Amino acid sequence: MNGLSLFLSNPPELPHSNGSTQLKYPSDSTDFTNVDPSRAFVRKVKRLIVKVGTAVVTRSDGRLALGRLGALCEQLKELNTQGYEVILVTSGAVGLGRQRLRYRRLANSSFSDLQKPQGELDGKACAAVGQSSLMALYDTMFSQLDVTSSQLLVNDGFFRDGGFRKQLSDTVNSLLESRVIPIFNENDAVSTRKAPYEDSSGIFWDNDSLAGLLALELKADLLVLLSDVEGLYSGPPSDPKSKLIHTYIKEKHQTEITFGDKSRLGRGGMTAKVNAAVCAAYAGTPVIITSGYATDNIIRVLQGEKKGTVFHKDAHLWTSVKEVSAHEMAVSARDSSRRLQVLSSEERRKILLAVADALEANESMIRLENGADVADAEEAGYEKSLISRLTLKSEKLSGLVKSVRMLADMEEPIGQILKKTELADKLILEKISCPLGVVLVIFESRPDALVQIAALAIRSGNGLLLKGGKEAKRSNAILHKVITSAIPESVGGKLIGLVTTREEIPDLLKLDDVIDLVVPRGSNKLVSQIKESTKIPVLGHSDGICHVYVDKSANIDMAKKIVRDAKIDYPAACNAMETLLVHKDLTQNGGLTELVAELKREGVRLYGGPRASGLLNIAETSSFHHEYGSLACTVEIVDDVFGAIDHIHQHGSAHTDCIVTEDSETAATFLGQVDSAAVFHNASTRFSDGARFGLGAEVGISTSRIHARGPVGVEGLLTNRWILRGSGHVVNGDRGIAYTHKELPLNA
Known part of the structure; x- marks a missing residue:
């Protein structure tokens, strides 16, 4: 166990801020009723620590990333305004100081000096120069947003002193009560730490572990570690096969992922973040690692969105962490589709009739859930056109039921002989219709589309993955439940999978080995984004002009x-x-x-x-x-x-x-x-x-x-296979075989 773990395993009991500020969420309309269990705890967050790393603060050339810093400050200002107690831990002083000292050395050098080998700049000097510049920048940005910030430079050895910890807590509580944002940084200019993971006291060794320490010391409700990637991945983030780990399970993932020289992530900074996150989370403060490149990720985290990787001491108890991955969902849909295809045409017909009956029987429940979606949309000020598409009136449901029954009574589409050719004597080739396999449909604001698409998938023998718009989440959930309840166990309820969060879409779009077609139904922007994000064939239209x-x-x-x-x-x-x-x-x-x-x-x-x-x-x-x-x-x-x-x-x-x-x-x-x-x-x-x-x-x-x-x-969801029947025929260089290529009647 490292020094940080030892210290954090028995954190000092310090009083929480007793400020009377009323806690508000990022949006007054934020709905936590359907938040994933792994993010439900965010509704109780009041005190928040955000740690921003050097990779976020600076660009690849070492200069400050002013756009990202501006977006960060705007998010913190918004949270500060809405009653959150916000604490910032920042890196970047060394990088900024190095940039300034390089310029100073260049300005003070003669031409002959520049011809000589240039030695490395002293890191502590860089930190001393950069710290004042970094804080000046934060002060300017926050001042423009009418927010007051303060600087607190600390070293690891300070925390050995109980009096220091008590004074630190009192000072931070006083600042937060005055709506001031405290900004912490390790004082690298005078730090006694010799090398990464080797420090003078074993308390913390970098700003990630400092943030973890402060999260417990200051009784934070959440720690957000901002990185240059979306979170913790199962492999190198650049590898298309790598999957974002939404919920970290210590017992599972600490053996699956290695760091340091053997890191499969390709991100040296992730090692420190995971170490700090594990220590803080299992000592009582939840942690989320997410991207600092996005302009609104902190806000979205606090709205309960499934952003980044969450670390929580109760993670192993959540049922959500046992849910299937995008790949498993797609594979299950394919397996179920194959079981559906072996059924007789009459058996598939009966499934569709059962779906129609179930929709009729559950109309009141469907309309109740849809009514809640419509009410939320109206309260949120959505356009009338969207609300119109969203609303499931009785006549629309009746039309859906009628269309499902119409599909049930149509001619069997699977296994139809499309063409029959005699290639040679007793060598017969047939072209036969068959399902595509697995279809992913991403649609916006039209729950009736879910019914139509599900019915078409059943009729055509395809597995289906559906992602509807958040404005129709209740409607989609009840329709999916009603439809899948009518599918027999011999096929499996996983024939039609419902994707509930947009964070799962990037993983699904990588599955060109399992998903055969993507159908986006929505705005021009949606269709364009899908086409740019996947190798899977995309079918759809951008506009209806x-x-x-x-x-x-x-x-x-x-x-x-x-x-x-x-x-x-x-x-x-x-x-x-x-x-x-x-x-x-x-x-x-x-x-x-x-x-x-x-x-x-x-x-x-x-x-x-x-x-x-x-x-x-x-x-x-x-x-x-x-x-x-x-x-x-x-x-x-x-x-x-x-x-x-x-x-x-x-x-x-x-x-x-x-x-x-x-x-x-x-x-x-x-x-x-x-x-x-x-x-x-x-x-x-x-x-x-x-x-x-x-x-x-x-x-x-x-x-x-x-x-x-x-x-x-249905025809658009079918492709074809070739079936060849012979009696010992071989090519043998086309010697001894007389090709006839004669078209035969389909029923011959």
Whole structure:
């Protein structure tokens, strides 16, 4: 046992601050009811110690990382304002002093001096110079935020003196009662420590162990150690196979991970952090190691998010630490999917019917949980379009039940012979449909998507991992419970896994060896982030910029009906009209006026392109590539069908576009040249939907140009295998075999 462990195993009993500040959480709306058990303790945190390391304080070139320091100070200011007692332990003085002394030596050197070998700068001198600069910087930053800070330099030997410890505690309590942030640092300028892990007293040897010591000495409720990586990993953080350890279990992980020269982490500083975290946590103060590079990680930790690695003396008792890893969840989904595939078509059909029955039987419970999500969303001030997507009304649930039963009654999709070829005499090749394997679907704010996707996965024989938006957490949880309860034990409840935290997504996106397809359903930002973060094929669409072009030969009454439906029926849908294009001739015959009046009657806010805004006296749009998702749209005037096509190709998202015209030749031009996943003639864009296409449901809409395109139903979740049946055939250099390559009837 090292000196720190000996000291911390019997920490002195010192009085806690008796300040009367009322504890507040990072957000008044923070909901701790569904916080992971490994983070539930954060709700009781009042006194917090944050330790920031040199790797966070400075950049790779040794200069100060001012952006990260600014973000740190802003977080601490916010916590200080909300009633937390915040203590900072900081490194970086030596690095900053070395930078300044190097510059001073350069400024004072002649050219000939610079030709000589330059000796290493004295570390203690660097610390003495850097400490004042570091504190001046903190003082300036906190002053700008209207926060007062104070400096406390300590050495390990001081803590041998009980009087010193008592005075230190009293001083810190007094500062905290005055809402001052104490800033601690080891006084390296006069430290007697000879080398890492060798010190004069065995009390602490670096700022990590100092932070651990202070956490116990000052009775902190939580210690946050900020690092240059997200937390403790099972291997080098740069290795894609390394997994973030969310909860450290001493009995398990101290034998799995090695440090020092044999470190699998590749981060020398992590050794000290883990040592300090273990000592502090098992002596009574929880510790979280997380990244100091993120601008809001401290706030997110205190909101109960599963950030970084937590160290806690009761960690071995938490059931959450026994939960399956992302890899295990994906493997379980694959194993369950294989058991599902061997069932007969009728058995899979009965599972879907059981799911439909369960949804009906539990409607009141589903709507109760969904109502709580909606109430929270309204209180949080979410946009009406999101609340609309979030709400599960009775008619929406009825439609979901109907779509599940429709899927149950559709033709068996698995094992269908797609092609049959005689390669040679008695050598028959079949192309057969089969499931993809495991599909990960990440969606936002639409719990009805969970039902549709789960039903499609069961029908297509795929394993499924689902990650819904936090705004629908209660709805998703109850729907997942209801659906999985209808799946027989012979298949297993792990066929459909529900991912509950976004922190698990990076681990899932690394599993290209287990997960076969990722389907993101949400914002452009979400889809782009997913595509940039994984090697797994991604299917989806970023935007739903759908157009309706009203041609000069359009029936205006029909056009008004289509335009109204495309915009009004469900404005939040991705297949709703976002841009109305109108032939220039309709500005002369009153057609444009009628279309605009129809939209205004329905309360639609109109924005114009350069040509329409002046003519209609409406605000000009800032961008044609904009998805409103609400009762708003853009109007623009084009010269002809070719102008409409060019506009759609330049500003559209290749989702769904429509032409309204009575001219069949113009319609054919539009249908043939618009390069979108769905192109309609005289029909609302709202028909672009899996259920309306007769697919039963949809896992999403794809604007990709490979695999599935448009609404993706069961067929989009299938691939194929090749089955070859012979009677002792061999290639043997293709000698002695007569290839026929004759197509055979599928039922032959």
